[in-house]
Amino acid sequence: MPNLKDIRIRINSVKTTRQVTSAMKMVSAAKFKKAQDDISYIRPYVDRLAGMIYKLSGSLEEGFELEWSEVREPNKVLIVPVSSNRGLCGGFNANVIKEVEKLCKKDFKMQNMKGNVDIIAIGKQVQKILKSRGYNVVKDYNDLYSDTSFEEVINVAQEMMEGFVSKKYDKVVLVYNEYKNAAVQFIRAEQFLPMALPTEEENTATNATDYIIEPDVPTFIKRVIPDALKTMFYRVILESLASEHGARMTSMHKATDNATDMLSELQLQYNKARQGAITTEILEIVGGAEALQK
Structure with a gap:
């Protein structure tokens, strides 16, 4: 799974593309x-x-x-x-x-x-x-x-x-x-x-x-x-x-719609990756605290 930075870069790129296609439309x-x-x-x-x-x-x-x-x-x-x-x-x-x-x-x-x-x-x-x-x-x-x-x-x-x-x-x-x-x-x-x-x-x-x-x-x-x-x-x-x-x-109308759909997918992917990263950090903190207690 790509990291959060890669997903953010893709989201910004698709947003820019959507702005261009919308203007051309x-x-x-x-x-x-x-x-x-x-x-x-x-x-x-x-x-x-x-x-x-x-x-x-x-x-x-x-x-x-x-x-x-x-x-x-x-x-x-x-x-x-x-x-x-x-x-x-x-x-x-x-x-x-x-x-x-x-x-x-x-x-x-x-x-x-x-x-x-x-x-x-x-x-x-x-x-x-x-x-x-x-x-x-x-x-x-x-x-x-x-x-x-x-x-x-x-x-x-x-x-x-x-x-x-x-x-x-x-x-x-x-x-x-x-x-x-x-x-x-x-x-x-x-x-x-x-x-x-x-x-x-x-x-x-x-x-x-x-x-x-x-x-x-x-x-x-x-x-x-x-x-x-x-x-x-x-x-x-x-x-x-x-x-x-x-x-x-x-053509530009379809491209704009496709960019919007892609943004939704990327945003969902970003949220999942962010939630996974948060969960991983919590597990690491809990694991570290338990290790200190032992």
């Missing part, structure tokens, strides 16, 4: 509230925008070409994983890394073997791990979290779009955590480019009668899709931020 809770509000604002807008583009695209005549939706053989692939710059958020970062490795080893196995899979990392955690495992991380945007504004985010989206249009990449895939609630996030591997448009069968079922478009639908589609893609990517960043703060808040 409160900080994450404050950030989580803002991120949650941002998600609730942007989701309806992006969903309605994507639905409008999808519906208008269904009314286009056959043969209309759109550079953002050009389907090519995926010889060169770009994967953009979105993680965080810090840890202590449960499986948030680990899930992103696992999904990227799954894409490289299964979906794009041949391209990866030829060295035709590039990765643009957003977040220090995923960048560090993927680099250490030998993946081709060509660039990172870890500073994006210091200024998560729409203007900064669309610069990253613009780079991906230019890479696709110039045929540097044939496919762009985003990997991120989609927010559901503070305790639940879903990992997503979402095709960003080429942009999915209605098939010929779906075209017959869609129409643009609900909208009045000037000057015409093709011109409108060509002008609105670049901005729509940037907005969709901004939503992905906000989804990841809300998921990160929710995951960290939940």
